[in-house]
Amino acid sequence: xxxxxxxxxxxxxxxxxxxxxxxxxxxxxxxxxxxxxxxxxxxxxxxxxxxxxxxxxxxxxxxxxxxxxxxxxxxxxxxxxxxxxxxxxxxxxxxxx
Amino acid sequence: xxxxxxxxxxxxxxxxxxxxxxxxxxxxxxxxxxxxxxxxxxxxxxxxxxxxxxxxxxxxxxxxxxxxxxxxxxxxxxxxxxxxxxxxxxxxxxxxxxxxxxxxxxxxxxxxxxxxxxxxxxxxxxxxxxxxxxxxxxxxxxxxxxxxxxxxxxxxxxxxxxxxxxxxxxxxxxxxxxxxxxxxxxxxxxxxxxxxxxxxxxxxxxxxxxxxxxxxxxxxxxxxxxxxxxxx
Numbered sequence: 001x002x003x004x005x006x007x008x009x010x011x012x013x014x015x016x017x018x019x020x021x022x023x024x025x026x027x028x029x030x031x032x033x034x035x036x037x038x039x040x041x042x043x044x045x046x047x048x049x050x051x052x053x054x055x056x057x058x059x060x061x062x063x064x065x066x067x068x069x070x071x072x073x074x075x076x077x078x079x080x081x082x083x084x085x086x087x088x089x090x091x092x093x094x095x096x097x
Numbered sequence: 098x099x100x101x102x103x104x105x106x107x108x109x110x111x112x113x114x115x116x117x118x119x120x121x122x123x124x125x126x127x128x129x130x131x132x133x134x135x136x137x138x139x140x141x142x143x144x145x146x147x148x149x150x151x152x153x154x155x156x157x158x159x160x161x162x163x164x165x166x167x168x169x170x171x172x173x174x175x176x177x178x179x180x181x182x183x184x185x186x187x188x189x190x191x192x193x194x195x196x197x198x199x200x201x202x203x204x205x206x207x208x209x210x211x212x213x214x215x216x217x218x219x220x221x222x223x224x225x226x227x228x229x230x231x232x233x234x235x236x237x238x239x240x241x242x243x244x245x246x247x248x249x250x251x252x253x254x255x256x257x258x259x260x261x262x263x264x265x266x267x268x269x270x271x272x273x274x275x276x277x278x279x280x281x282x283x284x285x286x287x288x289x290x291x292x293x294x295x296x297x298x299x300x301x302x303x304x305x306x307x308x309x310x311x312x313x314x315x316x317x318x319x320x321x322x323x324x325x326x327x328x329x
Contacts, residue, residue: 048215051211051212051214051215055159055211055212055215064152066155
């Protein structure tokens with residue numbers, strides 16, 4: 001499930017970057033920083049990324065998930081910090097569904 | 098391509114009228130209520146759910162987005178009222194009122210705005226009430242819940258403005274629906290006397306305002322609550 005989550009996150013980041021056009025988001029890997037990192041994604045871009053991912057998860061896997069749940073908001077190490085961390089968080093969420 | 102609209106609380110009253118009116122105007126209308134519609138409306142799709150059920154709301158909004166490809170308008174109409182003296186009001190009643198009026202409005206607004214922000218367009222209309230500005234006795238829980246909707250509307254309007262989404266609210270006077278059927282004629286007359294224009298509201302009064310709020314030309318109108326009947 002983690003591999004699938006990584007693919008979904010990478011696709012969502014690419015879609016977002018069509019608008020943002022950040023150099024740091026052109027060639028993404030697990031370590032690519034997202035929110036709060038060097039990539040400089042602001043909170044509105046994070047909103048777009050989260051909503052894009054929630055839609056993609058529903059469309060491709062048929063699951064309804066909230067990626068902005070209480071756990072995500074309170075985690076010391078934010079799941080939004082990097083592509084890998086976000087994929088990990090999604091895989092965990094999908095395991096709960 | 099017809100515009101796509103979600104209306105909550107469509108089984109009866111104002112919601113039912115809105116569903117009939119906007120399907121008649123060519124919108125693809127998807128609505129919801131706790132139970133099935135008594136009579137079908139041509140061109141209208143119904144979902145049975147509790148507006149305070151997060152999972153069910155997310156599921157419905159996702160299904161609408163997937164089927165129609167976009168959501169242009171949300172009319173957050175579902176609401177319940179209860180008249181009672183505060184000292185005789187059970188907590189369970191207050192909880193139910195807040196679940197439908199506040200949490201339901203919040204959930205639909207949040208989920209639909211997620212779709213709207215990606216398409217960079219949307220019109221959200223929430224439903225307030227004159228009971229809030231009038232501080233009506235016997236309606237503490239209802240008025241408080243709708244005051245929350247009023248403020249929620251204003252804050253959300255700021256947060257989603259950059260996505261070209263407007264969020265406004267309409268505060269109807271009493272309209273002859275089930276919501277006011279338990280209110281005595283004396284009480285209703287007293288209430289209507291407080292309005293600048295002294296009559297019951299009509300369904301037409303309501304769509305006059307929703308038409309204005311959801312018009313493409315209203316892209317500079319957001320965070321407003323418009324009360325009918327001359328209440329402010």
